[in-house]
Amino acid sequence: MKIRIAILGARGYTARQLIELLLRHPGVEITCLSTRDSDRPPLAEVHPVFAGRLDLRLENSTPDSVADQADCVFSCLPHAASAAFVAQLLDRGLRVVDFSADYRLTDPDVYQTWYGVAHPDPDRLATAVYGLPELFRESIRTTQLVANPGCYPTSAILGLAPLLQAGCIAADGLVIDSKSGVSGAGRNPKPNLHFPECNESVAAYSIGSHRHMPEVDQLLSRVAGQTIEVIFTPHLIPMDRGILTTTYGTASDSCSPDQCMDRMKDFYSGEPFVRVVDKPPTTKQVLGTNYCDIYTTWVRGKIVVVTVIDNLIKGASGAAVQNFNIMYGFDETTALL
Secondary structure (H helix, E strand, O other), X not given: OOEEEEEEOOOOHHHHHHXXXXXOOOOEEXXXXXXXXXXXXXXXXXXXXXXXXXXXXXXXXXXXXXXXXXXXXXXXXXXXXHHHHHHHHHHOOOEEEEOOOOOOOXXXXXXXXXXXXXXXXXXXXXXXXXXXXXXXXXXXXXXXXXXXXXXXXXXXXXXXXXXXXXXXXXXXXXXXXXXXXXXXXXXXXXXXXXHHHHOOOOEEOOOOOOOOHHHHHHHHHHHHOOOOXXXXXXXXXXXXXXXXXXXXXXXXXXXXXXXXXXXXXXXXXXXXXEEEXXXXXXXXXXXXXXXXXXXXXXXXXEEEEEEEEOOOHHHHHHHXXXXXXXXXXXXXXXXXX
């Protein structure tokens, strides 16, 4: 019997990518696509790539109507709106993979500081599982609610977690420089995303104020067992998709360059979607895949880590499907290879 799937907020890029992946999945049936808009467009009108492949309309659904049609829900709604809807689905016993930031941060005060609104469902923050399988696979198996990671945090955390856990890199002074394709900004039009504005230009933005920074701090602190506060600078680059993150930190006296590389390879041994590579990776080599490629080296007493992911797959929809597979006992690579 197939798992019935609902997708909330089905107009965006992450939802389009999610539908593409789930149509390959032998164990699911997409039964409900929702929108907050009042119209009921056919899916093929919103995303023409699905013409003749999935005959559904986007509905302005209620929690009750979603619960009647689905066993598991992927929420691609924006922050605050997602938790307000998801809380009602959880009360009805559904399992949820939430793409928003609503369940990633464990402290509702931190959430309010960075997102500017009181958390709609603060009592569940302690029960949500952060959906990074390489770190929290066993907890993902049994949870009702997965907080799907942000794309930037995925690229940063996967590169730093093994070194912090092993004490190979100092906990203070970590600098994270990330560059993302334009799809990471979402589908809603904004002046700085118009082609004449972003083409042939690279722009730093939200320096010291990007909402993914507390997410990275929280997860790396958990891994390191001590407080971590990173300096994170994101950049917009003129390509459709992909993230390249370069991290700089001070090497510890107890770890040699060879030990750093060995630690990285040991940590990710057996992981189906992390590849430790021998030269700096490019975004094109992970384009359209759920892989994260990682390279590390030493430069004048500093450790430099480079990671690349496809922001719409390993940074969003692919990670969600990977989490879903773990939750429901499918092979972890189903629909992703």
